[in-house]
Amino acid sequence: MSTPLAWKNLTHNKVRTSIGVAGVGFAVILIFMQLGFLGAIKKTATQIYDALEFDLLLRSPAYLHLTEPRSFARARVYQAASLPEVSHSRPFYLGLSEWQVPITSNAPLGSKASDPDNLSGQWRGIITMGTDPSDPGFSREDIRQQARQLSDPRFVLIDSESKPEYGPVQGDEFSQADIGVTTALGPNRVRIVGLFKLGTGMASNGACLTSPEGYVRACPWQAIDEVNFGLIKLHDPSQAEAVKSQLQAIFGIPASVSNAESQQQLDAALLTNADVEILTRAEVNKHEEYRWVVDTPLGQIFQLGVWVAVFVGVAIVYQVLSSDIASMMGEYATLKAMGYSNKYLTIVVLQQSVLLAIVGYVPSLAISWLLYQLVESESGMPMFMTVEIMLTVFLLAIVICVVSGLGALRKLFQADPADLF
């Protein structure tokens, strides 16, 4: 029944409204991208762990991050298997090795080794994983199947998500055509016998998988009885916490510094010389996310990016709304003289803000979705438009517009009907 003044104002001044919508849209797309990148970082941080089969993870207390995991005695892995709750306890090897780009016939004729386009023979850091081919530590069936081919230490599987700089035959990605290619991994020659699809995200540009024997050939500084991870699978995953405590007792690991109840426990926690630590999957994920989102500048950059986008949005929308109000001071003052309350005027401006937010959001969502696809196909980062991101950005868009609207309201309250005569 009542005149939709906010809507009429928006649709009337199309130029100003377009600027507002563009402003909101710009901010919204920026936020979408930042949150998309942040999500991709979180996703890739645990990408390898997600593919591994474990309820509890053993790793060295000196573990830094995925490509610097340090090692511990393989005996600990077998020791864990002694508990009846444990169904499997598998050693897993993971480290950074060097991959020589295969010298293949597709290098341009006559190109020299110094030519930057000619990658052949160059060395690239690569994540190298070692697992028992007869009982691979992966939960994904496709990888388990492929791993069975690793019957010889000289055989490797290459991650088809690896970047083109690792020299696939087809030039853009590793495919069936690369099977049979030989190259060097670390100090020794290997043959590509198959592919698997994993993706390593931020940690590295490429990955390969081999057997434990293959791993120590690639990383000769590590002995075969020194492993990087122990993958403990339980009969009943819900017992993870209980089994963790049992294992801590077996390995002589104090509960933790923060849980210490007495001085003795605290001393023990600080002075422990336990050579292994035990984490549940949730703890692993938390640790990894924390490392990528908080410890590294990457996460901070994107979080800062979100705030910058919010401020840019507020600045633009505030400008649009306040110049809109400024151009209608007489009209708003007339409304006040007619007996419209400040409350009504506030509602009009806030409606206008929220409408601007919604009108700006919808197309930006579509554009951002396309950009996500683009980024994913170009960089290989897993960009997911989750409901959580959509809602977060929508709320932020509303917040941007409402904050700007509230700012612009100050001007409106100054509209003095006494100035009209």
Added chain:
Amino acid sequence: MTSQTTIPATSGAFAEGMHLPKTVKVENLNHFFGQGELRKQALYTNNLEVRRGEIVIMTGPSGSGKTTLLTLIGSLRSVQEGSLRVLGNELCGADRDLIVQLRREMGFIFQAHNLFESLTAYQNVNMAAELVGLDPMITEGRIKSLLTRLGLADRIHYKPNSLSGGQKQRVAIARGLVHKPKLILADEPTAALDEKSGREVVTLFQELARDEGCTIIMVTHDNRILDVADRIVNMVDGRIKSDVAVQETSVICEFLKGFPLFSDLSPTTLAEIADQMMVHEAVAGDEVIRQGDAGDLFYLIRSGSVDVLIDDGQQRKKVAELKQGQYFGEAALITDEPRNATVVAKEKSVFYALDKEEFQAVLATSATFEEELRQALFNRQ
């Protein structure tokens, strides 16, 4: 004795009786602008009463305070000193809710039209109607008939940018009238209008005043519409210099013209005399003047009636009965002798009285004084 009031005769306060409801009552109103050293007084002890259904035109040079007074009455400014009652509410110290409520009972017409560019003429007018919660069906008819009367029948659904200046002003006028306000405050409402639409607007004002008891106060310099004013208020330097009920003044002038001494005076002089007269009241039995007293006032009977009694030493004899429009008390002023008769009110009466000095000043300016005097004295015998 009669009770003398401080009410000027031309205020019209007694034209239709003392106690018609007052839409606006201004008492000892002062207003200041600025703070501290820069504080400057804009209004000086203003007094004004506007009755229900009256059309008041305010005039005066710019800076005389008429706009300030108008915004105070419109509750658009807060009252600082004095009393201001509008539609029965004291505005001095009124809270926001009351003010917002009160504003809905008023209609404002500003010099600038201030229409929302985004809304059509109809929607702009409707902004005022929906605020007071009129029935939408009735509102629709009312908006359309108002706009049609103002010559905008074919522009009802146009937006302001396709209307001319005069058309926009007429939309703004319709917006000020649509919700049947009890008080309309207008600032140069006809300035942007041609003769014909200006006339239509003031005719509308008159209809609202007559049919709905709407009170209208407008500031205007448009002398084409002076004829609709019931009262003309002239302000100079923050003071109400004159506040004249047009109808009442014309009645007084007619009465004064009936007095032979004044019959040749020009309307301007008569209006000046009327301006000087003050209201006196008497109830039945009051002696208005007493034989033998020194004469100090000239009386005109506005309402009621009196007996004229002469005491010849033995008894009081009634020599005449005077009614509305007649006068008494002039002889003592002309001859400078004591009162030659006693005048007693027969009923509740109202007189307009002129001071002796003023009376003589008027006579002195009259070129035909000598002749008129002789004529008057002769007619008495």
